[in-house]
């Protein structure tokens with residue numbers, strides 16, 4: 620990305636009417652152009668002196684390439700770091716081969732360095748769950764516990780971009796993921812019942828929608844969609860997309876999602892043919908399948924997923940893996956809420972309310 624493109628992207632960011640703005644850096648590896656990261660952060664902070672928005676920064680990184688100065692900059696400007704840890708070392712190294720075959724070790728050493736500067740909470744991690752990873756849900760959860768993470772976010776691999784090419788080798792059917800998910804969630808609930816606070820973040824997001832009047836803010840589970848309306852992605856070459864998944868699809872030749880370039884105004888981007896097309900699938904309550912579904916208040920429309928996989932942003936959701944996944948997880952969560960086992964409810968309420976377990980008093984909450 621050139622400095623000019625970066626500066627134009629900052630202009631577009633501040634054309635958004637939102638009072639809360641997050642600028643997230645993703646690669647490739649953004650730490651390899653930390654000079655540009657610094658420039659964008661400083662530009663945005665200067666601009667915000669007059670804009671007065673709630674402004675925050677995040678970065679997805681292997682953590683391998685940060686100098687001490689870079690980490691100090693992240694600390695001083697409150698850039699939240701997120702990295703990938705796919706499980707125990709054997710699995711992680713196989714997923715992320717490097718010349719020295721030590722990707723896991725490098726990541727864990729870099730994690731320690733980053734935590735020493737940013738604090739323990741300053742770095743989070745996400746697993747990419749491959750076919751091989753499905754065989755050991757406890758091993759994955761235990762890896763995150765061993766590394767001192769209080770949460771894990773369990774998501775199937777994405778059907779977009781390069782992941783599509785490798786899907787034959789590492790992919791799986793949704794029912795295989797859901798079996799893995801159920802086993803992992805059972806184990807995590809068992810840990811919580813035994814007094815160890817540990818969160819499965821996807822369940823926590825859904826429970827926030829189910830058990831509270833508040834939305835989690837999670838982009839893929841919004842209606843109207845977060846696609847384009849809650850996020851814009853500025854590619855290194857200046858093209859603008861309504862979601863990271865749309866950028867990934869474009870990388871493999873699907874250009875239907877390109878909104879325009881960073882030189883276009885925010886209003887022009889929002890009125891682009893790509894957005895008009897995607898908005899046909901933006902509101903769950905109008906979509907075939909969803910409009911008759913009991914779970915629609917808690918779910919989302921995700922038009923990019925359905926445009927990519929089914930060819931139509933407004934496709935009937937009942938035929939999609941997105942729906943298969945959510946129908947299954949909602950049923951599992953509602954079954955547990957109906958059973959109202961006190962320790963499970965304590966865990967669910969703690970996750971939904973974002974409170975420590977010991978501040979949750981279940982007694983009287985459920986009328987039985």
Ligand code: SF4
Nearest residue numbers: 908909912915918942
């Ligand atoms: S579970 Fe399926 S049908 Fe129900 S709202 Fe979600 S996507 Fe739509």
